[in-house]
Amino acid sequence: MQKGLEDQLGLYQKRIPIFTRSVKGRFRRFKTSVLVLAYTVFFLLPWLPWSRLDAPSQALLFDLPGRRFLIFGLTVYPQDVVWLALLLFIAAILLFFVTGLVGRAFCGYFCFQTLWTDFYIWLEYKIQGERPARVRLYRQPWDREKIIKVGGTHGLWLLASFWTGLTFVAYFTYAPRLVVDFFTGQAAAAAYITTGILTLSTYLAAGLMREQICTYVCPYGRFQSVMYEPETLAVHYDARRGEGVHGRASARAGQRTLTERHEKGVGDCVDCGLCVQVCPVGIDIREGLQYKCISCGLCIDACNTIMDSFEFPRGLIRYDSEENLASATPAAPKVQWKRLKTIGYGVALLLMSAYLVYSVSTRGSFDRAVNQIRQPLYVVLSNGDIRNRYQIRVTNKSAQDQAYAFSARGIPEGALDLGNFSQITIKPGHSGLVQASVRLAPDLAAKTRHFELLITPVGKAAEARSETVRFDHPGQRP
Amino acid sequence: MSEQKLQSQTVQTTGHAWDGDLQEYNNPLPVWWVYTFYATVVFALVYWTIYPSWPFGKGWIGGVSNITYVNSEGETKTHSWNTRALLMEDMNKATAAQKPYFDKISAMSYEQIAKDPEMSGFILSSGKALFADNCAPCHQAGGQGKIGFFPNLTDDDWLYGGSFNAIHETLMSGRRGYMPAFEEVLDGEQVDQLANYVASLSGMEHDAGKAAAGNVLFRSETAACYYCHTSEATGRKDMGAPNLTDNIWLWADVPAASSGEGKVAAIRGIIAGGLNKGVMPAWSGRLSPEQIKVLTVYVHELGGGQ
Numbered sequence: 001m002q003k004g005l006e007d008q009l010g011l012y013q014k015r016i017p018i019f020t021r022s023v024k025g026r027f028r029r030f031k032t033s034v035l036v037l038a039y040t041v042f043f044l045l046p047w048l049p050w051s052r053l054d055a056p057s058q059a060l061l062f063d064l065p066g067r068r069f070l071i072f073g074l075t076v077y078p079q080d081v082v083w084l085a086l087l088l089f090i091a092a093i094l095l096f097f098v099t100g101l102v103g104r105a106f107c108g109y110f111c112f113q114t115l116w117t118d119f120y121i122w123l124e125y126k127i128q129g130e131r132p133a134r135v136r137l138y139r140q141p142w143d144r145e146k147i148i149k150v151g152g153t154h155g156l157w158l159l160a161s162f163w164t165g166l167t168f169v170a171y172f173t174y175a176p177r178l179v180v181d182f183f184t185g186q187a188a189a190a191a192y193i194t195t196g197i198l199t200l201s202t203y204l205a206a207g208l209m210r211e212q213i214c215t216y217v218c219p220y221g222r223f224q225s226v227m228y229e230p231e232t233l234a235v236h237y238d239a240r241r242g243e244g245v246h247g248r249a250s251a252r253a254g255q256r257t258l259t260e261r262h263e264k265g266v267g268d269c270v271d272c273g274l275c276v277q278v279c280p281v282g283i284d285i286r287e288g289l290q291y292k293c294i295s296c297g298l299c300i301d302a303c304n305t306i307m308d309s310f311e312f313p314r315g316l317i318r319y320d321s322e323e324n325l326a327s328a329t330p331a332a333p334k335v336q337w338k339r340l341k342t343i344g345y346g347v348a349l350l351l352m353s354a355y356l357v358y359s360v361s362t363r364g365s366f367d368r369a370v371n372q373i374r375q376p377l378y379v380v381l382s383n384g385d386i387r388n389r390y391q392i393r394v395t396n397k398s399a400q401d402q403a404y405a406f407s408a409r410g411i412p413e414g415a416l417d418l419g420n421f422s423q424i425t426i427k428p429g430h431s432g433l434v435q436a437s438v439r440l441a442p443d444l445a446a447k448t449r450h451f452e453l454l455i456t457p458v459g460k461a462a463e464a465r466s467e468t469v470r471f472d473h474p475g476q477r478p
Numbered sequence: 479m480s481e482q483k484l485q486s487q488t489v490q491t492t493g494h495a496w497d498g499d500l501q502e503y504n505n506p507l508p509v510w511w512v513y514t515f516y517a518t519v520v521f522a523l524v525y526w527t528i529y530p531s532w533p534f535g536k537g538w539i540g541g542v543s544n545i546t547y548v549n550s551e552g553e554t555k556t557h558s559w560n561t562r563a564l565l566m567e568d569m570n571k572a573t574a575a576q577k578p579y580f581d582k583i584s585a586m587s588y589e590q591i592a593k594d595p596e597m598s599g600f601i602l603s604s605g606k607a608l609f610a611d612n613c614a615p616c617h618q619a620g621g622q623g624k625i626g627f628f629p630n631l632t633d634d635d636w637l638y639g640g641s642f643n644a645i646h647e648t649l650m651s652g653r654r655g656y657m658p659a660f661e662e663v664l665d666g667e668q669v670d671q672l673a674n675y676v677a678s679l680s681g682m683e684h685d686a687g688k689a690a691a692g693n694v695l696f697r698s699e700t701a702a703c704y705y706c707h708t709s710e711a712t713g714r715k716d717m718g719a720p721n722l723t724d725n726i727w728l729w730a731d732v733p734a735a736s737s738g739e740g741k742v743a744a745i746r747g748i749i750a751g752g753l754n755k756g757v758m759p760a761w762s763g764r765l766s767p768e769q770i771k772v773l774t775v776y777v778h779e780l781g782g783g784q
Binding site: 013014015209212216217373374375376379380381382383384387389417419420421424425432433435437474 | 506507508509510511592593595598599602603618619620621622630632633634635721724725726733779781782
């Protein structure tokens with residue numbers, strides 16, 4: 001198929017515009033509820049108050065200058081980075097687990113790219129009308145109507161993008177003050193820059209690029225494909241039923257009922273094209289599972305609407321597995337989880353979640369690190385005693401000033417010398433350093449390999465924590 | 479769908495043909511890619527105007543972002559953006575941030591500093607850096623010194639005194655430790671006797687007969703050890719003469735010797751050859767008074783002071 005040069009003038013491939021038709025159904029309802037819930041949480045959470053002694057009263061505040069995350073009653077410090085690692089691990093495993101079971105459910109229903117795109121398409125639909133009206137508007141010259149409608153759409157998109165950006169920034173500073181400062185020109189430069197970048201990127205990604213982000217930019221969509229198995233549920237067109245012997249055909253007179261169609265050998269698909277019109281990534285699901293499909297289920301809704309109107313059974317396009325579709329007598333599609341991989345992911349997910357919950361719920365009110373000073377490991381004193389020195393770092397993770405006292409177990413009383421400070425008071429979120437030394441007579445030193453160093457928050461004996469500490473002496477071989 | 483059919487549907491050709499049938503595939507770039515490429519071009523243009531970019535004559539185009547800093551001579555300089563100027567600017571900021579602490583330190587007494595938790599924390603961190611820059615080449619990173627060369631600052635023995643004032647004096651004016659070579663006035667037997675006596679002082683293995691003779695010699699005018707080490711052999715801090723009765727050795731590498739004879743031999747070597755290398759330089763002109771104060775407290779806390 002040779003094409004003339006005149007068709008090839010462009011150096012790049014232009015995007016084919018997609019005008020999706022709105023649709024009603026189960027998956028549309030689910031998608032909408034997720035969108036409403038996600039938007040409610042994202043846009044309102046920074047405004048939720050939470051009374052605190054030492055920080056702004058905001059329920060969720062990522063206080064970067066203060067180097068702490070305030071998450072409701074929990075304060076997370078950089079030392080707790082392992083929680084973030086666990087959270088990322090859990091998120092990754094959850095993605096693998098769900099993808100193995102029901103395909104790219106994340107892409108279709110939960111990804112912020114598809115959520116925002118969905119919202120922007122809804123705005124477009126509200127202003128410019130249903131698909132035919134939008135196509136007409138697209139084709140007509142730039143007259144008054146087009147300028148107002150298209151301009152209005154882009155204006156609203158920009159507004160939504162701006163509020164998205166500003167809301168994101170509100171998670172990092174006290175929201176009520178940010179909004180006032182932002183419009184009076186007093187907010188930090190970082191706030192303006194971040195809001196600007198996010199406004200632009202949201203507008204571009206959700207308004208203009210849309211499915212191109214999923215197709216060309218996003219790695220997740222691509223690597224989720226390798227997690228598909230024959231048993232994985234995905235949005236499929238039942239080609240056997242839809243195409244019959246002689247292929248799909250429109251429902252004109254003589255092939256309107258299923259009996260008539262089956263007699264003629266035509267499939268159940270009436271070739272209305274609605275599944276293509278509702279698709280936000282502009283594919284034809286009847287060509288089979290493809291990498292562009294974000295598995296949003298809107299074509300299922302569209303097809304079911306048509307099937308209902310013809311009184312054909314539903315489910316010509318449905319969630320089903322390749323294995324089931326290929327079998328001689330397809331059973332009712334169901335989630336198949338009895339596979340080693342899926343169970344493995346499930347177990348990992350449970351274990352890691354349990355560990356995270358355990359780690360967060362049993363967190364101490366302070367962090368401690370007892371480091372033996374290694375240069376030198378030990379000192380011989382003038383009377384022959386051996387001295388080891390230690391640096392104790394205590395980080396106060398509670399919400400108020402706290403004093404900490406230190407004591408030792410496993411060595412004689414008086415052997416632990418804390419210099420000028422028997423206890424140290426530390427501000428919330430801050431760390432304090434204490435120099436300690438332990439002095440033992442030579443014969444005792446030769447027998448002492450370890451001892452316990454006890455750190456007790458003054459007045460909270462129950463929260464005391466102990467550390468096993470090494471003691472070195474000259475007779476020791478490394 | 480056959481391979482050929484697939485290709486004819488998806489891959490276009492440019493329409494050029496050579497040698498009759500040789501054609502060129504046309505795989506157009508996605509539009510987002512092209513726009514991204516244009517965006518990088520715009521980015522480069524902006525970058526060139528802000529930061530130093532092109533060579534120009536003997537110099538270069540500096541860009542509009544200048545950095546102003548104060549150099550070590552106290553001159554204010556403005557330079558086009560570079561990482562060295564950026565470092566200088568950062569150093570200026572750090573110096574300014576340290577200033578309140580140093581001001582506080584110069585107003586406080588040593589005892590006040592040592593008992594203030596916040597100041598002690600500052601001494602620990604700033605003292606560590608100062609020590610590493612200036613003192614560690616001899617006294618080692620942790621202040622543990624090196625037997626035969628530099629004293630250990632982490633033990634409880636202080637050659638010139640371990641009070642704040644004594645340490646301050648040592649830092650300001652430096653020290654010079656000296657011991658004459660006794661092989662010039664004593665014979666080998668006498669040096670051996672003295673060495674055995676010194677070994678006996680700290681309870682080490684020794685020849686009792688030689689030690690008794692050494693005891694006499696120690697106090698005699700021939701050797702006159704007691705001039706500096708005192709008749710109790712506990713040393714004199716005003717001269718930096720070490721205490722010979724404790725378990726700490728600086729010049730004679732006694733801890734390294736495994737046998738009693740080896741330990742005595744190490745002591746004998748010092749008595750015979752003397753030493754003239756106990757030199758501590760003066761720091762008064764090289765460090766600021768506040769820095770010396772920080773180091774005084776830091777060194778005092780290393781070994782617990784006196």
